[in-house]
Amino acid sequence: MTCDQVQQRLSDFLDGSLADAEGAAVLSHVGQCPRCAAEADGLRETIALLKSLLPLEAPPELLERISDAVGPSRAGTKPSLWRTLFLPAHVKIPLEAAAAVLLFLLVYGLPAGTPRMKAPSPAAPPAATLEASPPASVEIPGGAEPGWETGIADAADGGETEAAETTRADAAADLLEAGAAAPPQPASRAPAHLPPATLASTDGRPVAPAPRAWEPRGAFPQEEAAPGRLFAAPPSGLLRPSLHGREVVLEVPPDVREGVEERIALAALRVGGSPAGEPSREGGRDDPETAFRTVRVLIPAAATEAFLAEIRTIGIVPADESPDVTDLPAAPAADIVAYTVRIRVR
Amino acid sequence: VGITGSVARPADPLVKAFLAGEPGAFEEIVREHQDRVFTFCARMLSDREEALDAAQEVFLSAYRHLKGFRGEASLSTWLLRIAANNCLNRIRQRTVREGREVAVLDLDDADGPPFQPIGRDDERPDRIAEIRETGRVIESALSHIPPEFRWILLLSDIEGFSNEEVAAMAGIPVGTVKSRLHRSRAALRKMLEPVA
Numbered sequence: 001m002t003c004d005q006v007q008q009r010l011s012d013f014l015d016g017s018l019a020d021a022e023g024a025a026v027l028s029h030v031g032q033c034p035r036c037a038a039e040a041d042g043l044r045e046t047i048a049l050l051k052s053l054l055p056l057e058a059p060p061e062l063l064e065r066i067s068d069a070v071g072p073s074r075a076g077t078k079p080s081l082w083r084t085l086f087l088p089a090h091v092k093i094p095l096e097a098a099a100a101v102l103l104f105l106l107v108y109g110l111p112a113g114t115p116r117m118k119a120p121s122p123a124a125p126p127a128a129t130l131e132a133s134p135p136a137s138v139e140i141p142g143g144a145e146p147g148w149e150t151g152i153a154d155a156a157d158g159g160e161t162e163a164a165e166t167t168r169a170d171a172a173a174d175l176l177e178a179g180a181a182a183p184p185q186p187a188s189r190a191p192a193h194l195p196p197a198t199l200a201s202t203d204g205r206p207v208a209p210a211p212r213a214w215e216p217r218g219a220f221p222q223e224e225a226a227p228g229r230l231f232a233a234p235p236s237g238l239l240r241p242s243l244h245g246r247e248v249v250l251e252v253p254p255d256v257r258e259g260v261e262e263r264i265a266l267a268a269l270r271v272g273g274s275p276a277g278e279p280s281r282e283g284g285r286d287d288p289e290t291a292f293r294t295v296r297v298l299i300p301a302a303a304t305e306a307f308l309a310e311i312r313t314i315g316i317v318p319a320d321e322s323p324d325v326t327d328l329p330a331a332p333a334a335d336i337v338a339y340t341v342r343i344r345v346r
Numbered sequence: 347v348g349i350t351g352s353v354a355r356p357a358d359p360l361v362k363a364f365l366a367g368e369p370g371a372f373e374e375i376v377r378e379h380q381d382r383v384f385t386f387c388a389r390m391l392s393d394r395e396e397a398l399d400a401a402q403e404v405f406l407s408a409y410r411h412l413k414g415f416r417g418e419a420s421l422s423t424w425l426l427r428i429a430a431n432n433c434l435n436r437i438r439q440r441t442v443r444e445g446r447e448v449a450v451l452d453l454d455d456a457d458g459p460p461f462q463p464i465g466r467d468d469e470r471p472d473r474i475a476e477i478r479e480t481g482r483v484i485e486s487a488l489s490h491i492p493p494e495f496r497w498i499l500l501l502s503d504i505e506g507f508s509n510e511e512v513a514a515m516a517g518i519p520v521g522t523v524k525s526r527l528h529r530s531r532a533a534l535r536k537m538l539e540p541v542a
Contacts, residue, residue, distance in 0.1 A: 008528070010528070011524065011527055011528035011531055011532075012524060012528070015509070017509065017524070042535045042539070043531050043532065043535055045535075046531055046534050046535040046538060047503050047531060049480065049484055049538075050484065050499070050503040050504050050534075051503060051504065051506075052480075052481075053481055053484060053485070053504055054481065055381045055382055055385040056381065056384060056385040056388055057381055057384075058380040058381045058383075058384035058385075058401065059384070059394075059398060061398065062376075062380055062384060062398055062401055062402060062405075063373070063376055063377065063380060065398075065402050066372075066376055066402060066405050066406065066409075067373065069402070069406055070372060070406065070409050
C-alpha cells in the first residue's frame with residue numbers, strides 16, 4: 001500500500017471504520033513510514049481538538065425572541081390573565097359562553113320558568129277581567145288600591161316583550177287563581193283546589209299556587225311604593241332575598257294537621273305577602289306526623305303582626321320559641337320579612 | 347415507520363408534553379437545545395447575529411413542524427438537520443448576494459485556504475491545547491472550511507454523529523461523507539500547522 005493510499009484511508013483508519021485487513025495494512029504502513037505516521041498523528045490531534053471544543057452559550061435574546069414569536073402560553077412564559085381566561089379559544093370560549101348563559105338563567109330565568117302546578121280550578125280568566133275583579137278574599141293591608149294587578153298591564157304597555165308579558169300574565173293568573181279560590185274565612189281545611197298537604201302528595205308541587213317571591217320585578221313596578229302588594233325581589237341574584245329570617249314555630253294538633261301548609265300560605269297572601277318556595281320537610285324523622293315541615297313566606301314588615309295573628313288561628317305559636325327580635329338580613333328589602341314557619345304536630 | 351409498519355411516536359418527553367399542549371414544554375425544548383443549535387449555527391455562519399437569526403428560525407420551524415416529528419431520530423438530530431439546511435441556504439444566499447460562486451474546496455490546492463493563524467513554533471497542533479485561546483483559534487480555522495464540508499465536519503467530529511447518520515441527514519452516500527470528512531480534517535490540520 002503506497003503512502004497516498006494510506007493517507008486517503010487515515011480518517012477511516014482513525015475512525016475504526018476500515019475492514020480488518022485494510023486496517024492492518026494501514027497500521028503496518030504507518031508503523032514503518034514516519035511521514036504517514038506524522039500525518040496520522042496530526043489528524044488524530046486535529047480530531048481531538050475538534051472534540052474538545054465546548055459549545056457556545058446561546059444569547060438570552062434567543063429564547064426571548066422565540067417566546068415572542070410563538071406566544072408566551074405555548075413557550076411557557078407565565079400566561080397573562082387574558083390568555084388564561086380565553087386560550088385556547090376553541091375550548092374556553094364555548095365553556096365560558098355556556099357558563100354565562102347558565103348564570104343568566106339562574107339569575108333571571110329560573111324563577112319565572114320554573115314549572116308550577118296550576119290549581120285544578122277552572123281556567124283563569126283573562127287578565128283584563130281579573131283586573132276588574134280582584135279577589136275579595138285577599139285583604140290588602142296598608143290600604144293598597146285594588147288595582148294591584150294593573151301593574152301587569154302597565155308593564156306590558158311599557159314596551160316589554162310579548163314573551164315577558166305572557167310570563168307575567170301567567171304569573172298573575174296563577175296568583176289570582178289562588179286568591180280567588182281561597183276561602184274567605186280561616187279555613188280549617190285545605191281549599192278543595194289545592195293539592196293535599198300530605199308528604200306523599202306534595203313532593204315537587206307547590207302548596208299554594210302563588211307566584212314566587214322573586215317574580216320578575218317588572219311585573220309589579222309599584223310594589224316598593226305600595227306596601228302590602230305582592231312584592232318581588234330585585235332582578236339581581238345578588239340581591240335575591242335570603243330565606244332565613246324570622247322563625248316561627250306553629251304547633252298544631254294532629255287532627256288539623258292536614259292542610260296547614262296551605263293555610264299558612266293563604267295567611268301570607270291575605271296580609272299581602274307570598275309563599276317563598278315549596279314547603280320542605282325537616283327533622284329527618286320518618287314519621288310524617290311528627291316530622292317538622294317548614295313553610296317559608298315573605299311578609300311586608302308592616303303586616304308581620306297581622307300574619308302572626310293569622311297563623312295563630314291555625315295553631316299555637318309558642319312565644320318562647322318565636323323570638324321577635326330576630327333581625328337577620330333576610331328579605332329583598334328592609335320592609336319585607338322572611339318567615340320560616342315550622343309546623344310541629346303536638 | 348417502524349419495523350411493524352406503525353408510525354414511530356416521539357419518545358422525547360418534552361416533545362410529548364408539547365404535543366399534549368402543556369404550557370412551557372416548548373420553552374423547555376428551546377432551553378435544552380438552544381446552546382447546541384446556536385453553536386452549530388455560529389460555527390457554520392461565523393457570524394453571531396446571523397447565527398442568532400438562524401437559530402431562531404430553526405426553533406420556529408421546529409415549532410411549526412413538531413406535530414410531524416415522528417421520533418425516528420432524536421430531537422437534537424432533527425433540530426441540527428434543520429439548522430444545517432438553514433445555514434447552507436443562508437450561505438448560498440450570502441454567496442449569491444456577494445456575487446461570488448459557492449466555494450468549492452480544493453483541499454489539495456497548494457495555496458490552500460488563506461487562513462494561517464499560527465506563526466510560532468509553540469503553536470504547533472500538538473501544543474495548541476496549551477494555548478489559552480485554543481478554541482478561538484479552531485473556530486477561526488473552521489470558518490475557512492467551505493460550508494459543504496464544514497457542516498459534515500461539525501456534525502461528525504463535534505456533534506458526534508456517525509457517518510451513516512450524517513449521510514442520512516445530508517442525503518448523500520456514506521462514501522461521500524467519508525471522503526468529505528477526510529478532506530476537511532486534512533485541510534484543518536494544514537491550517538493549524540505552523541507557517542514555514
